[in-house]
Amino acid sequence: MGQTICFANNKGGVGKSTTSAAIGQAWAKMGKKILFVDLDSQANLTSMISPLAPDQHESTIRDAFLNSKDLKVENVSENIDLIPSELSLSNFDRDTATFTGREYLLVDLLKPLKPKYDFIIIDCPPALGLITYNAMIASDHLIMVTTADGLSYSGLVMVANLYADVKSSDRLNKNLKLSGVIITKYEKNKLSEMYYNKIREDLREVVIEPVIHKATKIAQAASFGQNIYDYDPDGKATQEYLRVAQTLALRVMDDIE
Numbered sequence: 506m507g508q509t510i511c512f513a514n515n516k517g518g519v520g521k522s523t524t525s526a527a528i529g530q531a532w533a534k535m536g537k538k539i540l541f542v543d544l545d546s547q548a549n550l551t552s553m554i555s556p557l558a559p560d561q562h563e564s565t566i567r568d569a570f571l572n573s574k575d576l577k578v579e580n581v582s583e584n585i586d587l588i589p590s591e592l593s594l595s596n597f598d599r600d601t602a603t604f605t606g607r608e609y610l611l612v613d614l615l616k617p618l619k620p621k622y623d624f625i626i627i628d629c630p631p632a633l634g635l636i637t638y639n640a641m642i643a644s645d646h647l648i649m650v651t652t653a654d655g656l657s658y659s660g661l662v663m664v665a666n667l668y669a670d671v672k673s674s675d676r677l678n679k680n681l682k683l684s685g686v687i688i689t690k691y692e693k694n695k696l697s698e699m700y701y702n703k704i705r706e707d708l709r710e711v712v713i714e715p716v717i718h719k720a721t722k723i724a725q726a727a728s729f730g731q732n733i734y735d736y737d738p739d740g741k742a743t744q745e746y747l748r749v750a751q752t753l754a755l756r757v758m759d760d761i762e
Contacts, residue, residue, distance in 0.1 A: 507538075507622040508757050509615060510684070511640040512648045516660030517631035520689035520717070521650040522549040523727050524746070525628040528648075530732050531750035533584035537623035540578065542566060542615070543590035544636050546597075550628040551589040553727055554581055565591040570610050571600060578618070586622075597636055608635065608677075612643035624757075631660075633667050641671045646684040646757055653688055653700040653716075661686070661704070683711055684756050687749055691716040713752050717745045 512525045522545065529539045543550040543566060548559055555562070562579070566588050569576035579587045601607040615625060627644060629637045641647060649664050651657045671677045686708050691697060705712055717723075720742035726733045733743050 507619050507624055508646060509619065509625040509627065509644045510646040510648060510757070511627040511629055511637075511644040512650050513629040513637055513640070513664050514650050514657065514660045515631060515633050515663040516651075516657050519631075519650050519652045519657050519660070520723075521631070522553060522628050523723060523733075524648075524650045524687055524689060524717070525550055525626050526553045526727075527733055527743075527746040528750045528753060529585070529624065529626045530734060531747050532624055532754060533582075534734060535754070537584060537754075538621070539585050540618060540622045540625045541581075541585065541587045542611075542625060542627045543588065544594070544611075544640055545590055545628055545630040546592050546595035547630070548590040548592065549727070551587065551591075553730055554585065554587050555579065555589060556581070556730065557589075559591065562589045562591070565589050565594070567591055567594045567597070567600070569614055570594075570597065573614060576614055594636075598634065601635075608638050608642055611639035615643050633663055637667070638671070641668065641681055642678045644678070644681060646682050648685045648687060648753070649683070650687050650689060651704065652690045653697040653704065655700065658700050658703065685713045685753055686711050687713050688716040690719040692719050713749050715745045715748060717749065718742050 512521050514521055529541055533539045541554050564575050564577035581587050627640045629640045647668055649661050651661045672679055672681050718741055722737040722740050723742045726736035737743050
């Protein structure tokens with residue numbers, strides 16, 4: 506049985522989608538079978554992973570939420586499948602207002618898929634609404650992604666509070682584990698060092714080293730829909746992502762085996 510892992514922060518712009526893609530693509534290169542699930546209506550992960558234009562997808566996660574019979578998984582490349590997103594997912598709360606138990610929609614959709622994959626990677630939106638709630642309930646592991654600054658740190662704290670609420674409830678997901686904090690877009694200066702140290706002090710061994718340094722080629726790869734391991738294989742940030750992926754895989758491997 507595979508492991509489901511959600512990547513979250515309440516603040517946008519922290520590299521969450523890039524990190525979700527980089528971790529999953531590294532694992533795919535290790536021979537693991539990966540399913541990406543894009544829960545962000547901005548569909549950044551979808552654009553990074555899939556060669557198709559946004560309007561070319563036969564079905565999206567929104568279709569599956571509204572009618573589970575419409576759940577279609579796209580094969581993107583060797584070891585990588587995708588359930589894409591779309592802009593209209595932003596209407597999720599309104600679309601599902603009359604649904605009973607709508608916080609369990611995602612866990613019900615993914616349950617029959619888990620045996621087919623080593624890892625299911627969920628990219629959450631930069632908000633702590635019902636969609637992120639769904640992601641935490643459906644996941645075995647939570648990874649918080651942040652930059653070393655005040656606003657991102659505040660977003661991290663809000664995610665941690667939601668995690669505590671979900672984990673403390675027998676009805677939600679008491680088995681959810683906070684398995685990592687990944688610091689991205691790092692630039693060495695006094696402010697970054699202060700927040701890096703604060704994150705380390707608060708979360709200690711949960712923080713995954715190394716930090717991911719800010720790199721123009723990482724942003725370029727994301728914009729061009731390119732795999733960073735192909736676009737800039739020897740780049741410093743690429744190698745940092747690879748080491749983080751290896752560390753994270755070891756943290757969750759016991760649950761797979």
